[in-house]
Amino acid sequence: MPTLYISPGACSLASHIVVHELALPIQVEQVALRTPDSPIHAINPLGRVPALQLDDGTLLTENSALLPYLADQVPDTPLFAPVGSAERAQIQGWLGYLAAEVHTASFRPLNRPERYSADEAVHPGIRAQALQQLYKAFEHIDRHLQGRQWLVGERYTLADAYLGLFANWLLRLGAPFDQLTHVARLREQWAARPAVQQALRTEGLLKD
Numbered sequence: 626m627p628t629l630y631i632s633p634g635a636c637s638l639a640s641h642i643v644v645h646e647l648a649l650p651i652q653v654e655q656v657a658l659r660t661p662d663s664p665i666h667a668i669n670p671l672g673r674v675p676a677l678q679l680d681d682g683t684l685l686t687e688n689s690a691l692l693p694y695l696a697d698q699v700p701d702t703p704l705f706a707p708v709g710s711a712e713r714a715q716i717q718g719w720l721g722y723l724a725a726e727v728h729t730a731s732f733r734p735l736n737r738p739e740r741y742s743a744d745e746a747v748h749p750g751i752r753a754q755a756l757q758q759l760y761k762a763f764e765h766i767d768r769h770l771q772g773r774q775w776l777v778g779e780r781y782t783l784a785d786a787y788l789g790l791f792a793n794w795l796l797r798l799g800a801p802f803d804q805l806t807h808v809a810r811l812r813e814q815w816a817a818r819p820a821v822q823q824a825l826r827t828e829g830l831l832k833d
């Protein structure tokens with residue numbers, strides 16, 4: 626059976642959720658991150674999650690590739706859209722935006738300023754700039770969600786599964802992110818989904 630490597634609360638939550646949304650026959654294995662002895666280093670040379678190892682040993686990484694791959698295991702799932710459709714490109718557009726603008730350009734310097742400078746004295750400045758960047762990235766999403774329930778096509782898609790996890794990370798930041806009411810509403814709808822709750826429970830992030 627294929628194995629999806631995840632770490633509790635990490636960005637691998639999006640792929641983990643989709644495994645539950647689609648009831649895919651995939652085993653989920655939790656690994657530690659940023660420790661040299663973690664088994665993830667033998668799986669993914671970057672030492673990162675999510676990573677999906679197929680039965681023949683093929684390794685798939687990157688949420689922006691994994692989420693479409695998982696959805697494609699169930700043809701016609703409403704989580705994605707037909708090949709060649711504008712909706713499919715819109716969903717992929719949001720996956721790219723979330724991976725690049727929200728995760729890599731904003732959350733990473735906020736959480737890991739040491740990757741941008743070895744000089745600890747400048748870390749508060751890196752974090753402050755990253756917070757501004759993050760706010761701008763989410764303002765764009767909040768505006769897009771005005772008058773819409775979900776990001777694309779009036780139904781929950783891969784893009785919302787991925788956005789929900791980043792919106793969840795915002796909870797610990799408080800103001801001014803709490804002003805983004807449309808993002809907050811989407812996060813609540815996301816958190817109410819049984820597949821999201823199942824994934825959160827497995828990762829030890831939701832108690833009964």
Ligand SMILES: N[C@@H](CCC(=O)N[C@@H](CS)C(=O)NCC(=O)O)C(=O)O
Binds near residue numbers: 637675688
């Ligand atoms: N662009 C990758 C980012 C993956 C990533 O940065 N994962 C983090 C967890 S959120 C990780 O494994 N970090 C461990 C490390 O970088 O050492 C994706 O979207 O899949």
